[in-house]
Amino acid sequence: AQSVTQLDSHVSVSEGTPVLLRCNYSSSYSPSLFWYVQHPNKGLQLLLKYTSAATLVKGINGFEAEFKKSETSFHLTKPSAHMSDAAEYFCVVTPRGASGTYKYIFGTGTRLKVLA
Amino acid sequence: EAQVTQNPRYLITVTGKKLTVTCSQNMNHEYMSWYRQDPGLGLRQIYYSMNVEVTDKGDVPEGYKVSRKEKRNFPLILESPSPNQTSLYFCASSHREENTEAFFGQGTRLTVV
Numbered sequence: 001a002q003s004v005t006q007l008d009s010h011v012s013v014s015e016g017t018p019v020l021l022r023c024n025y026s027s028s029y030s031p032s033l034f035w036y037v038q039h040p041n042k043g044l045q046l047l048l049k050y051t052s053a054a055t056l057v058k059g060i061n062g063f064e065a066e067f068k069k070s071e072t073s074f075h076l077t078k079p080s081a082h083m084s085d086a087a088e089y090f091c092v093v094t095p096r097g098a099s100g101t102y103k104y105i106f107g108t109g110t111r112l113k114v115l116a
Numbered sequence: 117e118a119q120v121t122q123n124p125r126y127l128i129t130v131t132g133k134k135l136t137v138t139c140s141q142n143m144n145h146e147y148m149s150w151y152r153q154d155p156g157l158g159l160r161q162i163y164y165s166m167n168v169e170v171t172d173k174g175d176v177p178e179g180y181k182v183s184r185k186e187k188r189n190f191p192l193i194l195e196s197p198s199p200n201q202t203s204l205y206f207c208a209s210s211h212r213e214e215n216t217e218a219f220f221g222q223g224t225r226l227t228v229v
Contacts, residue, residue: 009156032215043206044220051215090158103174104149104208104218108158 002027004093006107014115019063019078021110023091026072033074034092034104035065044090050074061085086114118143122207122221129197129228137192137224139207145219146212148190149174150182152203153223159206165190166212197228 007022025031035047048059055067061084065076074091091107120141129135141148149164151174161174165184179201181193190209194201204225208218 034217036220043222046217046219049215049217103161103164106151106158106160108156 002029002031002093002103002105004091004105004107006089006091006110008110009108010111010113012113012115013081015083016080019076019081019085019112021076021089021091021112023074023076023107024072025074025091025093027093031093033065033067034094035059035063035074035076036090036092037087038090038109039087047076047089081112081114083114083116086112088112118219120207120209120219120221122205122224125222125224127224127226129226131198131228132196135194135197135226137194137205137207137226139190139192139221140188141190141207141209141219142188143209143219144187145209146187147218148184148207148209149218150180150190150192151206151208152176152201153206154203162192162205194226197226199228202226202228 003026005024033050036044037047038044047063048057050057050067058064063078088109088111090109092104094104123138146167150162151159153159160176162180163182165171171182204223206223207221210216210218
């Protein structure tokens, strides 16, 4: 069975400091992994995705994530936080190579607060 | 512009009054799905559809119905809404190929009183 755990429900950082949002997954298959961002009163926007081409994935707005199979992790990072990064972030896993059912499995979300 | 369109964006209704939330996509995606988002629970899948006339239950299907008569449309139907269905709803679509990301609508905030 697939599942995803976001280890922090809330993260606060100061503007200009690094961001780390943690995600661990469990998957019976080689997974595809995604990070989505949700700004207040908005829909979900794709930040980046891992599909086995490269373990370090670069996304939009300076975000990147590293797939570590040995640790079953897919943590999201950014070197320097900006006020506009304040939002809720979702880690998502979806089975790859599975037949039949097809599902995007969401973590419970991490709310990022950026302090001036 | 490629997009998933949901309507309405906001809806307040009374218990038991049937309602439909529409979802339409213009990307020729085979796969469409509905999620509800509740605080602390993330997004949970209600129903999904792999293609026209093919639908299946997700994790929380009770109290909901869907139909997929056309590829672009995937309406969510609440036959007899109850207060525990007060939530933020998202429609999503994607191609069926592996590794493809889902595109989401802007959300429908439903309140059932």
